[in-house]
Amino acid sequence: DQQVKQNSPSLSVQEGRISILNCDYTNSMFDYFLWYKKYPAEGPTFLISISSIKDKNEDGRFTVFLNKSAKHLSLHIVPSQPGDSAVYFCAASSSNSGYALNFGKGTSLLVTP
């Protein structure tokens, strides 16, 4: 039962443009959301997170937006750079099981020069 869904397996964006990665969730108990980035042959690395008390969190070129009513979050990367090419995983957790991360299947982003 996949509670976190990333419906786009891949995305291609030109360098300098905006990349938008989407994530949907089904469990209304989720109240903390994270994005991880994974390069080939490396483990996922934490990128940015957002608590359900917020609807936006920004860190440099990366911004995460949360729409609780739609159970949807998105990661915006602007401007996109070739080094951003990686697999991006969305993850969510709930206060009831604070440590347990529920991951999506990932979206492979390719930023072309």
Add this chain to the structure above:
Amino acid sequence: DAMVIQNPRYQVTQFGKPVTLSCSQTLNHNVMYWYQQKSSQAPKLLFHYYDKDFNNEADTPDNFQSRRPNTSFCFLDIRSPGLGDAAMYLCATSRHLDRGPEETQYFGPGTRLLVL
């Protein structure tokens, strides 16, 4: 650099032959996790250790066991691997079980297990 190390990076085993995957960390974190990621699937938490306290996820098969002899090392034992256990196994650590960017999970590069 402080990091999470997984050895070997690739492991081939025979159907039914016990296999052990290794994880070590230099972060001195209290918590160590094991995730299973099958091809094109999301990483799935199998279990975690908080110090010496072991916590199994409800749907983790009995075939999977874990040992944590000290803070730095954690092992994943698969007693009788089946073809369906072929996957990437990711080890992760965190300082505590709290949530927040300060308590993020740090992942190793993974061990890809092939079952023949």
